[in-house]
Amino acid sequence: MIPERRFPADPWQVSENDLDLEALAQSESIFALSNGHIGVRGNLDEGDPHGIPGTYLNSFYEVRPLPYAEAGYGFPETGQTVLNVTNGKLIRLLVDDEPLDLRYGCVHEHRRVLDLRAGVLRRSLLWETPAGERVRVRSTRLVSLTQRSILAIRYSVQAVDVPVRVVAQSELVANEEMPSQSNDPRVAAVLEHPLYPVEQFGRGTQAMLMHRTDRSGLRVAAAMDHVVGADTIREMTVHEDWARLTIGAMLEPGERLDLVKIVGYGWSGRRTVPALRDQVEAAVVAAVRTGWEQLVADQKAALDVFWQGADVEIEGDDSLQQAVRFGLFHTFQAGARAERRAIPAKGLTGPGYDGHAFWDTEMFVLPVLTATAPHAAADALMWRHSTLDLARERAATLNLRGACFPWRTIRGQECSGYWPAGTAAMHVNADIAEACERYLRWTHDRDFDRDIALPILLETARLWISLGYVGQDGCWHLDGVTGPDEYSAICDDNVYTNLMAARNLAAAARSARRWPVEAEVLGVTEAEIAAWEGAADRVAVPYDRDRRVHEQARGYTARERWSFEDGQRYPLMLHAPYFDIYRKQVIKQADLLLAMHWCGDAFSDEDKARAFAYYEPLTVRDSSLSACTQAVLAAEVGQLDLALDYTAEAALMDLHDLEHNARDGLHIASLAGTWLAIVAGFGGMRDHGDRLSFRPQLAPGWRRFRFRVRWRGARIEVELAGETVTYTAFETDGEPVGIDHCGRPVRLTEAEPQVRSLQYAKPLTDRPAQPPGRAPNRARSG
């Protein structure tokens, strides 16, 4: 089905059997390892050649000025940019003085495997030096899910035909030279030499480098130690920006030099130099004591727990089977140990979008983590909670009340330099509120409810009240905001924003009533609660009576439709001015459809079918956040072929580099969205009420389809095969778990799987057409 397949379909791994130097940067993103705290791109062990060198620590950033040709009140003056920190994964190799560089000599074999169950990146290569000597190199790399400061590598080199003298140089390198970037605004700003040396240390097989940033005032330390055979020559050299352990050996044919490298990372904006130094050295000592084998075993065990509650099995589509697990793996990696730090749009896989986190986290990533690794979802929301004071300040700057969360940020300050698609996108606040509510629905976590959700819900509700007004028509309106669709900014009554804001207000009211004492401490009055409920009840939802379709925003359907040219080029934003894009009906990414997914109970089946048919020819999908939502709605309205095509597009965004920017990092939200497309789309799973509901359908070509989620401590498994679906609950607390199947209640107990008939949605229209050249990508290439 897919003509060119760099990464062969394999259910539990992503492997590459040839090295494509042109696609090196893309593969570095694909093969990135992370635990949410540390992220390392899949750079080759020996450093050169590379696409983009990348080692990241969550929330370690530098500040940079944001310039404006014409400044305005409230425009942020500084931004934040993720930094490439000290590279600890470097192991260079010399074979009889010839440096291992795959651009020279002859590469007989080169294979890399990302093992999705083991959580390691394996590499194996057979290289012949320009002088004709062959060596086999094997490395395995992991970023530990159990020891969050630790990156570990096992590296071995073996002589093949003749005796060779090998020298391995294991390094820490700060301030790596970075490639120059393109002009695409989604690409990061490059800062040169951003790290200033603070302290260095080296002895035996150990070394440590500490640096600081200039303006953000952060310090980073990287320490390394090695386990290496006693019969080798070793030498440690330390400079300000690098530390190097040189290990030399003579190898007879078949003989190996083996090496384990343990790297510990730490950073802080507060702790002292000695404290930070001690922290990373302790982490390294502990990991060395744990030992390589145990680190590997722990890694597998951590992932086993994850897969148990998260795995999706698809029989009949090997490519999608692989892609959904790849997506789940990276989604999990991005958040697993982020621990009250942001989950950026690219995770920690690349510098794209300056390392910023957006609303993607709450609306695409957290739905998956809430259902599969709820502690990670809670952590991400605790990060938002920890930035409440910054959000309150931002609201005050904007002359608004409550809290206004940033459109894009690393630490919490607004870093958006274009307000029509930044500040105006107020929905981010409702997205965060909804993520809190969702987490509560799925977990019933009372501490979180009281300590985290309550203050977030209250402060965002206050924001909405200060933003909205009751018009002459008696409805509550929100004017001049930008919804998810960034091709129509500064709109009135964007349906998604309005409905999400209304839910935010209603949730705040419920929360305040659940926690009356705590709410009173936060200044909530009965009148305030009544105002929230009143606004939520009267929210405007624009509808075009002539066309019998919801308007994405007030007046939207009356606008001129975009006139697609012959050979129309995409993304539109690089070929047409916002001025023209904003004034016409053309949609970057699912917007009304996103409302119909997450606020699906506010629409009838016919509403959804008609909206899907109306908006489909207008939606150009210039955002990677669109395909998965279109898949969900396509499945709901019975366009199963199309749903599958959209699912494939979301799934293959990075594996097939559909947007040609996987080099800058993975599209974590699209990877997470693959799960949404499959589970909310074909699984028909919704969480609108107090119980999960399902309306599952098998995609064309699928023989069997099984998925599982974690719901309030239990695991629910849903398996489709033939004409039936089987629901099973595991790990329940003894009480049956209530769900809905196609609108009818089902009670699940551990002992008795429940079997029901599949009910397929009947499409209202033929398969709708997309804008020219914008049929779903898998369909295009298939």
Added chain:
Amino acid sequence: MIPERRFPADPWQVSENDLDLEALAQSESIFALSNGHIGVRGNLDEGDPHGIPGTYLNSFYEVRPLPYAEAGYGFPETGQTVLNVTNGKLIRLLVDDEPLDLRYGCVHEHRRVLDLRAGVLRRSLLWETPAGERVRVRSTRLVSLTQRSILAIRYSVQAVDVPVRVVAQSELVANEEMPSQSNDPRVAAVLEHPLYPVEQFGRGTQAMLMHRTDRSGLRVAAAMDHVVGADTIREMTVHEDWARLTIGAMLEPGERLDLVKIVGYGWSGRRTVPALRDQVEAAVVAAVRTGWEQLVADQKAALDVFWQGADVEIEGDDSLQQAVRFGLFHTFQAGARAERRAIPAKGLTGPGYDGHAFWDTEMFVLPVLTATAPHAAADALMWRHSTLDLARERAATLNLRGACFPWRTIRGQECSGYWPAGTAAMHVNADIAEACERYLRWTHDRDFDRDIALPILLETARLWISLGYVGQDGCWHLDGVTGPDEYSAICDDNVYTNLMAARNLAAAARSARRWPVEAEVLGVTEAEIAAWEGAADRVAVPYDRDRRVHEQARGYTARERWSFEDGQRYPLMLHAPYFDIYRKQVIKQADLLLAMHWCGDAFSDEDKARAFAYYEPLTVRDSSLSACTQAVLAAEVGQLDLALDYTAEAALMDLHDLEHNARDGLHIASLAGTWLAIVAGFGGMRDHGDRLSFRPQLAPGWRRFRFRVRWRGARIEVELAGETVTYTAFETDGEPVGIDHCGRPVRLTEAEPQVRSLQYAKPLTDRPAQPPGRAPNRARSG
């Protein structure tokens, strides 16, 4: 009436009788001299102290990068900034080695007078050195209206009590040190040392400096010569950035050193170094030969002609009498010899707005020049015509057809770095078209009609057709544009823009029919003309039936009204984000009212009265372009008190520094707007059809009011006194001139003045209130 009066009311001059060092920068703008080609701020002869040193040549600029925190398609990458060129007005004085500096010693007298009939700036001072020696200094400065390259100064110094040794240093100085500027976006960018030396020359009393810019590729030359008594010591010194003639003399009490300095300026982006050198030296030689007395006489004669067709006389309001002449003088100065270059928003009086020209020219300045100095209006439009290719390129960049003129520019390229208030303000194109049509109505200039107006009208009509669409309602709509009111950007169906665009289309159709052969050459087809007419006929004009009032834009009156706080601070844009401002009903500057002025025949009297009452409490007048239009409409709807207050605000904008930024240059459009407020407001003059119409009213307190305009070669004079108005025509071609008085035709012949009764409009409502703190400024201070 005005409590503090720096410049005493005097009908024909603006004088200052004390030196206020704190207000030096403001006075430099007030006392600026210009002929539209050269502009010199009213800096003191001796240079120090100063507010902002300023010598400008129309369209001499440097290019600077326009940075963006987040760039977008079509955002201009470079801007243009007016440069302070070689200062030729410097004459330093040393009295017994003590430099004349008014911050030291004792200033016994200091008087400056801008003579509005003579067109010169006179200065007289009596200064006592720190050592106790008194000298009297007199200078007279002019920028010639008859020899456009020439600045001339007569300077004299006289010993008073004791013999003194005086040394005058007459200089040319390039790259003057500039004061650092504020963060206000309306203030210019400062470029340091923007001029690179090319060539210098000096001999005897003559010198010349030539410089070039770095990026804009322009060269500027300044030459000087002097007429000075033979019995003086003279020495010329020339360096790269300065040339200095030192003149020394011993003066007995009563004895004078007299000096005439002639400075010639020239610049070019094309001509060679020798050509430019020769040009400025020839200009100086010619002016020296003309001689000071004749230069002064010619200046007076040129202004006599102007005043004959432009003067406004008001008996009963000395302050306004002075202000309207001050405004006319500066309006004339700004455009008199601009000769196919732009007329910037600040004229050539200061660096504000980077020296850019905006739509102000066409809609505020050119209406005055068209009626009083039509050749200057033609010149300004010929400049627009000369930039048609740039405007075509800009339209193509924006994927539009025809020509799209820049929102702000010096040379013609778009320099706006914030598109919602730049590119989106498409009305500038209709404004230019209307200025062409207006000029044609007033002059019947056939060459202009064919060569200038036709191509501008056609290309702007093409732009509008590519911008608009016919909606389901059968009307022709323009969505997503910004009207004059910059507090509600990116609107649909802005009434002003729609009506002006419709007029543009209709005018293009008429023009194409008048010039069928020429139009065909420009590719115009019958179908295209029909499309223009069709769109013009069906233009949407949003009206709120519930409130019975026109909407500034579609849906405007349904929006939330701005909630004014206690102690609301202005301008709003410096205290609230655009995000909040755009989404609410709050108006920076007259917008619908501007439509009701210039497209007044599209509205009934009741429409105007109701709109005036509705929009008045929403209009904060954070733009200097607002008060004059509010005055015009206030007069039309019978709010004469209010009209007078608005007229005074427009008139005193700079003389009273009402916006606290006169330092950066005069508000030429507001100065011109004073004339509009008086002539279109109280004079009730309109030019909607083929004849002028009047509905004159005397303002409260005025005893007599007379104004005159040039109409198709004739001069029409309108004089109000008591209960009557007297119309007289002069310089007619023998045929009677037809006008309307209060809707009834009147025929004017040279011989017989026509007397009619005044008819006062009856107000529909009480005097409407303005936003808190925003009553018209004269009313506030009175």
